[in-house]
Amino acid sequence: MVDDDLKKTFVIKGIGVSPGIVIGKAYLFDRFDAQTPFYKLTDPDLINKEIQRFRKALRESEKQLLDLKNRLSDLGGGMDPLYIIDVHIMILKDRKFVDQTIQNIREMSVNAEWAVRMTVDKYRDIFDRMEDDYLRGRISDIQYAGQRIMANLTGKKRAVLDVGERVVIIATDLSPADTAQMKIDSVLGFATDIGGKTSHTAIVARSLEIPAVVGLVSITRDVRTNDDIIIDGSAGVVIIHPDPEVRKRYEDKKRLYEAAQDDLLDYAHLPAVTKDHHSVEIGGNIEFVEEIPSAIAHGADGIGLYRTEFIYINREELPSEEDHLASYRSVIGVKGLSWATIRTFDLGGDKFYPDKKTSRELNPQLGLRAIRFCLKEVELFKIQLRAILRASVQGKLRIMFPMISGIEEIRAAKRIFFEVKDELLAKGEPVGKDIEIGVMIEVPSAVIVAEELAKEVDFFSIGTNDLIQYVLAIDRINERVTYLYEPLHPAVLRLIKQVVDVGHKAGIRVAMCGEMAGEPAYTMILLGLELDELSMNPLAIPRVKKIIRGSTLKESKALLNKVITLSSTAEIQACVDAAMRKHFPEEFPVNGQ
Numbered sequence: 001m002v003d004d005d006l007k008k009t010f011v012i013k014g015i016g017v018s019p020g021i022v023i024g025k026a027y028l029f030d031r032f033d034a035q036t037p038f039y040k041l042t043d044p045d046l047i048n049k050e051i052q053r054f055r056k057a058l059r060e061s062e063k064q065l066l067d068l069k070n071r072l073s074d075l076g077g078g079m080d081p082l083y084i085i086d087v088h089i090m091i092l093k094d095r096k097f098v099d100q101t102i103q104n105i106r107e108m109s110v111n112a113e114w115a116v117r118m119t120v121d122k123y124r125d126i127f128d129r130m131e132d133d134y135l136r137g138r139i140s141d142i143q144y145a146g147q148r149i150m151a152n153l154t155g156k157k158r159a160v161l162d163v164g165e166r167v168v169i170i171a172t173d174l175s176p177a178d179t180a181q182m183k184i185d186s187v188l189g190f191a192t193d194i195g196g197k198t199s200h201t202a203i204v205a206r207s208l209e210i211p212a213v214v215g216l217v218s219i220t221r222d223v224r225t226n227d228d229i230i231i232d233g234s235a236g237v238v239i240i241h242p243d244p245e246v247r248k249r250y251e252d253k254k255r256l257y258e259a260a261q262d263d264l265l266d267y268a269h270l271p272a273v274t275k276d277h278h279s280v281e282i283g284g285n286i287e288f289v290e291e292i293p294s295a296i297a298h299g300a301d302g303i304g305l306y307r308t309e310f311i312y313i314n315r316e317e318l319p320s321e322e323d324h325l326a327s328y329r330s331v332i333g334v335k336g337l338s339w340a341t342i343r344t345f346d347l348g349g350d351k352f353y354p355d356k357k358t359s360r361e362l363n364p365q366l367g368l369r370a371i372r373f374c375l376k377e378v379e380l381f382k383i384q385l386r387a388i389l390r391a392s393v394q395g396k397l398r399i400m401f402p403m404i405s406g407i408e409e410i411r412a413a414k415r416i417f418f419e420v421k422d423e424l425l426a427k428g429e430p431v432g433k434d435i436e437i438g439v440m441i442e443v444p445s446a447v448i449v450a451e452e453l454a455k456e457v458d459f460f461s462i463g464t465n466d467l468i469q470y471v472l473a474i475d476r477i478n479e480r481v482t483y484l485y486e487p488l489h490p491a492v493l494r495l496i497k498q499v500v501d502v503g504h505k506a507g508i509r510v511a512m513c514g515e516m517a518g519e520p521a522y523t524m525i526l527l528g529l530e531l532d533e534l535s536m537n538p539l540a541i542p543r544v545k546k547i548i549r550g551s552t553l554k555e556s557k558a559l560l561n562k563v564i565t566l567s568s569t570a571e572i573q574a575c576v577d578a579a580m581r582k583h584f585p586e587e588f589p590v591n592g593q
C-alpha cells in the first residue's frame, strides 16, 4: 500500500472551462467502453434479424435519451445540455447514420455492434479532416450516440454514480447523459482527458456552476479513485496529492473566490488611491502562468510574486533552462501588466524537489530551503537565473530572493546573478536594462539587519506568511497552532514597521506579498504603514482596492499610531475591528464574521 504522505504533489494543466476551486477526493468515472464484439452472420436469415436488433436498440436509445432529458430539465441549470441531448436523438434518427449501419450489416454480414462501430469510425475520418475546431469536436456527439446504441445492443447498463460523498469526477469525457446519471449534488467538479471550451463537460459544468478543467490528456491515467485532488477551473489547473502547504494555499483561494462578488469587480480596474491621493501599487501573486489572465482581470498592476518553485512540481527530471524560459516569457512584459516580480525558487526541504535523498528533513521549514538550497546547488540556481535574464528583455523585471537571513546570502546570490549576467552578455545575449533586485523579508534576522540589506538591493518584499511563522514560532501549516498565527500580534506589526521605515530611509521601495496584504480587514493598517506595494491573490484585489479608495492616509496613519503602542493582539484586533466597522459598515457589519 502506498503511504499517502509519500504521494508526490503532481500538477496537470488543461483548459479551465468552468471557474471556481474545489478541493476533494477523486472518483474515476468508468464510462462503459466495452470491447466491441465481432461475429459474422453465416446464415442470410440472420441478417434481417440483426437489422431488427439494431432498430430496436435505436428505439431504446431514443427512449432513454428522452427520459434523461426530462430528468435533466427537472434538475434545472439552463437549457444547453437539453439541446445536446436533442442532437444525440437526431443522430439516432439520421438517415445516413442508420442506412450506413444497415448497409454494413448487409454487405459485410457482420453483427450490429460491429456495424455501428464502422459507421462511427467513418464519421470520425470525415470530422478529423475538418478545419474548424468546433465542428471537429462534434464527433463526440456521434461517438456518444454510437456508444449508447452499443450499450443497448450488448445489454450493458451504464453505471449510475452514487458514491455517497461529494467527489471530483475524473473521466475521459462526459456527455450530458453521463452527468444526468450522477447525483449532481454529490459532484464537486469535473476533470477530463479530452474536450475544449465547447465540449459537453464544459457546457454542463458551466450551466450547473461546477468547476471544471478539460483537455488534461492523461488525467484518467494519473488519478485513482480516492486520491486527493484540487481543481482550479479558473486557471485550468489540476493538482493531485496536494501537499499541506499547497492545500492550504488553495483553501485560501477557494475562500476568496467564494467571497468575491461580481459588483466588486467594478473596483478591479480603478486605481488604488486613497481619498487623500496616496497611491499604492497592487501586485498579483501567482503560482502558475495560467493565473495571469485572472491577475489582469482582477486589476493587478503587475505580478508581485511569481512562486517559481511550482515549475518543479510533478517532474521526475529537473526543468531545463528552456522550460524555465517558457514560463518567464509568459510573465515578463505581458500586455496589461507593468512589471513582473520573479522570486527565485523556494525549493528544498520537503518541497517538490525530485531527489529523494535531499527531500526528507525533520524540520523542513528550518531546513535547506529557498536561497540556502540555491547557494548549495549553484548549477541549478544558474539555470533559473539564466532563463530569467534571457526573458528580461521582454519587459520590466524585478527579481527577488527568498529566505534571506543575512548579508552574506544576498551578496552571494547577487554575485551568482551578475556572473550569469556577464556570461550572457559576453555571449552576445541581450538582457533587460533596468532589472531591480530585491530580497524577501521573511526571516526575523533579516529585519534586524535590514539597514545593511537595504544597501544591497532596490526593494524589500515582506513575506508575512513566513515572517509570522518564524517570529511567533508557529508552524504555518499546523492546524493545531493556527489560533496563535496572528498578523496583528504587536511583535509582527512592529517588525513590519521597522522594515518599512528602514527601507524608506534608505530610499528603496517596500512591498508586502504575504497573505496579510490581501486581507481587507488589515488594509487601513497597511496603508498606515506606508507600504509602497501590496501583492496578493488576484481574487482579493477588488475588495482591497475598494477599501483603499474609501480610506485616507491620514486616518490610516492615526489608526496605526494608535495600535502600535498597544501591547496585546486582542487590544489591537479590537481597535482595528472598530475602525473598519466605523469606516466601512457595509464591508464589516457589526455581527459579521
Ligand code: PEP
Binding pocket: 305, 307, 346, 442, 462, 463, 464, 465, 466, 467, 513, 514, 515
Ligand atoms: C511569505 O512567506 O509570505 C511568502 C509570500 O512566500 P511563501 O508563502 O511562498 O512562503
Ligand code: MG
Binding pocket: 402, 442, 463, 465, 466
Ligand atoms: Mg515565504
